[in-house]
Amino acid sequence: MKFCGNCGKPLEDGAQFCGYCGSPVLDDMENTYKDEINNYEDNEETIGVEENNELGNKIEDNTEKIIDDVTDNKKFEFDDNVEVSDQQNAEINKEQYSSNINNDNNDQVSKKSIFRDKRIMSILIGLLIFCIGTGVVYLSQQPEKKSSSFTSEVNSNDDRIHITLSSVEPAYTVNGDEAEIDYTHMKFHWKTDGDNEESKDIVEDINDDSFTYSKSTGLKNGDEVTVNINVDEDDYTITGEQKFTVKFDTEIEEDETEDETQTIDERIRDADGYVFENSDSEYLTASQLSSIKTPTQLRIAINEIYARHGYSFIKNPSIQRYFDAKNWYYKDEYLYEDSQMVWNTYEDANLKTLAKLRKGKLKYNPSSELSV
Structure with missing residues (x-):
């Protein structure tokens, strides 16, 4: 005799449900159901999602059919002594068993879906990490680019006066076949992008200590000297670098005022001569001005003040x-x-004085050829 696995009461031969508690006696049906579930799990790896769903539906349908068949064939019998409440419990247990079978089936499909979703998420995360790593490596291998936008912005907002060293007239103290820089008589010429009057005042205040020389003593003819200046103040900057080749006469001149005895034409033809050698450091005298006799002499006297600064005469x-x-x-x-020129006090005054002579017989056309 068999006994109910739920309440322990004896079961009639061939009974498929307990007549006392209503629990099903489904030894054969359980084996059939488990075989279907195993087939479903074995086939999930080799068939598509749609086929799995169909198999799951088939299991569910078969389970319901088994239960319905049991009920329809009236194989479900109650003991005469079972109360109505026990019969209701049996119906409830039958429905719960069917629900449990469905839930088990859904859990199996849900677990597989979660596993599949985890694999997809792992692949996506791996791709993201790979892309980020590739991007970092690419950026690290790019050459560093210097940005000029900040420099341009600074320059555009910099309203300071910028003065630049444009040329140098070297002066030496000679001792035999060597010489040294004569700081007192060195002449420097400038160009600026600011107000000329204010620039003049700044230039006149520049002292000798502001300059640095690559070499200043033990100089020999042919040596190359570099002089530079770098002054950075709140309202102006002074910068520039110029090179010059050392050239001096090793013979002491017996007559140091020989150039004063030369005529203007002789000084014009002299490769080292000026019309007025002191036109950038002293006011021209009436005697000097009266020595100018031709438009050519006047023209050279005016332009040599420009030439001292290294002015480029591209127009003539x-x-x-x-x-x-x-x-x-x-x-x-x-x-x-002309707007680039910065004149000192003497140069400015002498240019104005010489310009007043451009009339009468000393009048000339600035665009004409210079004949010497």
């Missing part, structure tokens, strides 16, 4: 050729506009 090649022949002339190809 004949004047450019004249000063190219002078040993003291150092051309600055970027200095070719």
